[in-house]
Amino acid sequence: MPKLAYLGPEGTFAEEALRILAPDAERLPSANVSAALDAARRGEADGAVVPLENSLEGGIATTLDELAWGEPLLITAEVLLPVEFSLLARPGTEIGNIKRIFSHPAALTQCRGFVARELPDAVTIAAPSTAGAAQEVALPGSPYDAAIAARIAGEHYGLVELASGIGDRSDTVTRFVHVTRPAPLPEPTGADRTSLVVFLSDDHPGALLEMLTEFAVRGVNLTRIESRPTGDGIGRYFFHFDFEGHVADARVGEAISGLHRVCADVRFLGSYPRADRLSPQIKRGTADADFAEAAGWLARIRTGQV
Ligand SMILES: O=C(O)C(=O)Cc1ccccc1
Numbered sequence: 001m002p003k004l005a006y007l008g009p010e011g012t013f014a015e016e017a018l019r020i021l022a023p024d025a026e027r028l029p030s031a032n033v034s035a036a037l038d039a040a041r042r043g044e045a046d047g048a049v050v051p052l053e054n055s056l057e058g059g060i061a062t063t064l065d066e067l068a069w070g071e072p073l074l075i076t077a078e079v080l081l082p083v084e085f086s087l088l089a090r091p092g093t094e095i096g097n098i099k100r101i102f103s104h105p106a107a108l109t110q111c112r113g114f115v116a117r118e119l120p121d122a123v124t125i126a127a128p129s130t131a132g133a134a135q136e137v138a139l140p141g142s143p144y145d146a147a148i149a150a151r152i153a154g155e156h157y158g159l160v161e162l163a164s165g166i167g168d169r170s171d172t173v174t175r176f177v178h179v180t181r182p183a184p185l186p187e188p189t190g191a192d193r194t195s196l197v198v199f200l201s202d203d204h205p206g207a208l209l210e211m212l213t214e215f216a217v218r219g220v221n222l223t224r225i226e227s228r229p230t231g232d233g234i235g236r237y238f239f240h241f242d243f244e245g246h247v248a249d250a251r252v253g254e255a256i257s258g259l260h261r262v263c264a265d266v267r268f269l270g271s272y273p274r275a276d277r278l279s280p281q282i283k284r285g286t287a288d289a290d291f292a293e294a295a296g297w298l299a300r301i302r303t304g305q306v
Pocket residue numbers: 007011012013014015051083104106107128129130131174
């Protein structure tokens with residue numbers, strides 16, 4: 001039975017994602033995303049389940065930076081989890097008396113409208129996780145009046161639900177990924193996604209266009225592009241890409257070899273089945289057979305067979 005680290009404690013959205021991705025896995029709750037990834041790196045766990053992207057907020061910075069800079073890990077699976085938030089407090093708490101709200105920053109951001117409308121005088125305080133906030137609020141004498149977390153976390157820690165469905169949008173989805181230490185890749189399924197980090201060799205006009213061209217001319221459709229600061233000063237960025245296809249696909253292999261040739265560094269983060277099972281539309285001339293035919297043609301003309 002594999003052991004997987006995740007952002008704990010019990011009752012987080014990460015745990016919900018883990019249960020979908022690996023229902024039989026042993027669960028190792030970690031204090032934060034970095035600790036969960038380190039547990040996988042050190043071999044204390046066989047892998048980790050961490051949030052990568054949210055449909056409202058975009059990429060989760062800690063995860064993106066860990067995957068870019070830390071000891072290499074590979075993404076092997078993903079899940080799209082609809083997230084629904086509740087306002088949870090100790091039994092007996094009146095909503096009008098809530099002055100300090102504790103939750104994970106992603107939850108606080110996604111419930112900004114509710115807090116501004118219903119609790120305009122309350123302050124929000126960042127917690128390591130939604131369930132961690134619920135656990136803390138449940139303690140007698142806690143400095144926090146309420147937590148924002150999943151309903152199930154409230155039930156688990158003995159809190160009452162003062163309001164439900166408090167997210168600014170009802171259709172918010174978080175994409176969680178399962179990562180492992182480097183290992184053989186999942187087989188191509190025809191509906192795959194590949195993730196990559198690219199560091200530019202130097203800053204020059206058109207550098208971003210050059211990267212994008214490698215994808216465009218091979219008919220590779222991007223599903224996410226995000227710049228993150230390198231930390232080397234204002235204006236210095238590296239790039240995260242997610243795109244359709246598997247590294248075993250000729251068009252994907254050619255695109256990322258192209259990036260490897262022209263960029264300072266390319267870190268491959270994995271090719272894995274898409275949770276939504278959507279297959280890419282293959283543009284004319286970019287199927288595996290087209291690349292093989294073109295390679296054959298090139299080989300023939302190189303030997304004078306015109
Ligand atoms: O804190 C949690 O429960 C998490 O899993 C992180 C998170 C927080 C808010 C939305 C999605 C994921």
